[in-house]
Amino acid sequence: MANNLYEITVYSENQVGLLSFIANTFTRRSINIESLRVFPSEIPGVHKFTIKSRTTEEQILQVVKQIEKKVDVHKAFYYVDDERHVREIEAVQALIDSRMEENR
């Protein structure tokens, strides 16, 4: 499978150790991280990571699933090259709302 430049975005709670967990998820599969940024998202208390990495779609799917599996992670998305990020915030907010709703 061909290597592409992927951008992964992760929405999570603000938990110690998540940054290294997310970085590990890549390095464990010997995928290089080209860039990584962490900042608060528009949802209060929710952090956003963006990671750029050159790898295959197969690998990136595994990485995204492993990251999403972490208890404090809401959701992860991935894009090829400069594909536009579509309505991530809405999707994450809807996910949180639906889980809160179910729990009620």
Add this chain to the structure above:
Amino acid sequence: MSGADILLQSLIDQGIDTIFGYPGGSIMPVYDRLYDYGDRLRHILVRHEQGAIHAAQGYARAKHFPGAVIVTSGPGATNVITGIADAMIDSTPLVVITGQVGANLLGTDAFQETDVIGLTGPITKWNYQIRRPEDVAWAVARAFYIAKSGRPGPVVLDFAKNAQTGMAEYKKEQCSFIRSYDPYPEVKLADIAKAADMINASKRPLIVYGQGIILGNAEKELLSVIEKADIPAGSTLLGLSGIPSDCPNYLGMVGMHGNIAPNVMTQKCDLLIAVGMRFDDRVTGKTDEYAKQAKIIHIDIDAAEINKNVKVDLGIIGDAKTVLPRIEALLEKKDHSEWKKVAAKCREIEEEKVIGPECRPGKGYINMGEVVETVAEVTKDSAIIITDVGENQMIGARYSRYNQTRSMITSGGLGTMGFGLPAAIGAKIGAPERPVCLFVGDGGLQMTIQELGTIMQEHTGVKIVLLNNNWLGNVRLWQELFFNERYSFTRMLNPEYKLIADAYGISYKVVNRREDLRAAVEEMFADDKPYLLNVEVEEKGMVFPMVPPGKSVSEIMLNKKDWLEYGE
């Protein structure tokens, strides 16, 4: 209350009555308080922290409830790392509390400070450093919820000393919701219908189930599916005992040293239904060729397992206990006797070529298989079987029989030598009403042999069967088959085990003649006291059948010379 008190009270509120642990400087405030909790919390003092964590694993798996471990910082914490990794890969619920230096000393390389959060991050389901007494109750409640729910796993709470001694108000906490965490995903009805259609249309269906069945309490639900649609079923190593061994559609174990029938049928079925398992490479052999001819349905609670190792036609993310009955409701009654003839033929071959020679050789040294079969006979298949790792594990798994669930406890994913003895102690403490029998090699026993001290102190009625071959047997086996019989550092000089057993006050017998075996096993199970039975077995015993590494699961060695020839 002090943070230490809140911890202990919170553990009690979570239903914990037993703790496996070992004290030290950074956890002393907790141990000091524990002294006054003797009526509510039983503390098992192990001889090494690795013993504590494996004992907690055995306890958790026998009792179906999280195991609790308390150790000190630094070396105490690093000594539990192997067990945490083992629990992670085998989905065992544990709550591990490690002492930590005071928050003001964090990051200063203080005495016995180590970065437990950093070290355990990749091998825990969740970890958290408690730095304030106010956070203790919350953290413990959350820890238990995470450890138990969804796909279970180990959780570490790194407990800073100032939070142990600091005071806070205690309020009972329960956790049943975390907004970023979805342990029981909603199952799509369309997928249920699709799965049922696929099963109804199948001429040669095969079920392969794993520990998810046991962890999810879905034993009955699985059996109903098997019976209604008449589907033959094989188990992974960790799924063993999920359905009783005498179930007519039960095919035995899959994988490298599994039974012939489920491996051959994997390559002949038209539909493979995988439930609560994760397609480990010891199960699949060469993945490119695994069940290539078949459609595959994969049911698992962990979304990350779907399409991870094997690409499937239908992935259902959900709890086996909810998914299976919904599928069953849509299943047609079937009779697959024609297809099951394959199993009968495989069994016949295995009986003649493998099981007979292993379990009824009649002459020569005692084989490991004979010992395991004798235990099954004497205990009437009722014991909890614990194994260590190596030949003892594969033979123990192959020749034990199970008449109830949660009867097989072994280190599957990590393959941790030294797991067996402490895990057996934990299992006996978790299920005191059941006989607990450990099969262990001379290598693995000596990895955690210090736990005989725990048995002595706690009077834990573990039956230890040492399958003594004077080799690191499983490695020797690979050297014989794949490394030109170059036995590089696998020969092992053994101590006089009688003196060791005597030193710990544990009953002991050595057996090296076939005719003495049964009486010795009967004597061992005559009471509920600890016992070490040293069976001097064939030194160069082998484990067959074997799917050699890199082969597809129907390429099976029956012995050193013969390969399975099944035909079409």
